[in-house]
Ligand code: 13P
């Protein structure tokens with residue numbers, strides 16, 4: 001492996017040789033974001049994965065994101081630098097338990113957050129992301145009840161925003177559940193001029209204190225469009241890299257976890273490193289493999305989402 005100081009250049013050389021595109025989520029380490037061809041939220045990354053003509057997609061994010069790229073663009077090799085990069089939401093919703101849940105609600109439409117496995121997507125009528133969930137749920141027939149999985153915090157927010165009643169799967173994000181309300185209130189006192197911006201995976205009592213709520217991309221756009229000069233940010237701190245880059249004159253404050261430590265980095269996202277990024281391009285592994293029947297069934301609700309959120 002090249003020395004650390006030469007890794008970024010070596011990754012760029014390999015990227016060209018392999019005809020690869022590097023897609024990165026905002027929660028990746030700064031150094032990985034700096035190597036990426038495209039950085040985005042889940043919806044934008046899915047769109048980019050679907051439309052790329054690169055032969056190889058290196059997905060610097062978590063497993064469900066790379067899996068979605070493979071579902072949408074099965075002819076490409078999709079690499080994930082660390083195959084263990086999972087998600088607490090996807091883990092909280094096993095496919096067999098989800099099948100039982102659906103069977104107990106046979107008349108319901110099934111809307112699943114993209115943070116779930118391909119096997120759960122394959123059992124869903126519609127996939128959503130945090131950036132389009134409200135818009136999509138508002139389009140569903142008013143006379144059909146709706147199941148929403150696996151994030152109960154996002155589900156409650158979508159229900160309030162859309163005016164629809166949702167039956168929720170009881171999953172949550174271990175990162176967005178750690179923020180301390182006390183620490184947030186203290187930060188607000190210290191920085192009364194700051195705008196509080198939050199990801200909808202946060203718990204309701206924190207969202208109630210937010211001035212603006214949205215997906216990672218929407219939070220980033222907000223920091224650029226708002227007249228506020230500082231922001232208290234209730235989401236994974238990886239996104240501060242782009243916030244600071246795009247608005248260097250503004251100030252950004254992280255909210256610590258309930259135990260007082262600033263440990264709200266996503267442990268799954270942070271499994272990917274620059275070294276593993278180089279390694280996966282070098283060895284062309286680990287690659288995402290999918291059962292073709294599940295892939296085809298999971299594709300239907302994802303394509304429905306893309307059509308309905310266009
Ligand atoms: P976004 O779609 O807002 O980027 O969210 C992805 C995610 O995993 C948030 O925890």
Ligand code: SF4
Nearest residue numbers: 087088173174175266
């Ligand atoms: Fe999953 Fe939460 Fe990490 Fe997002 S931040 S990938 S929802 S565990």
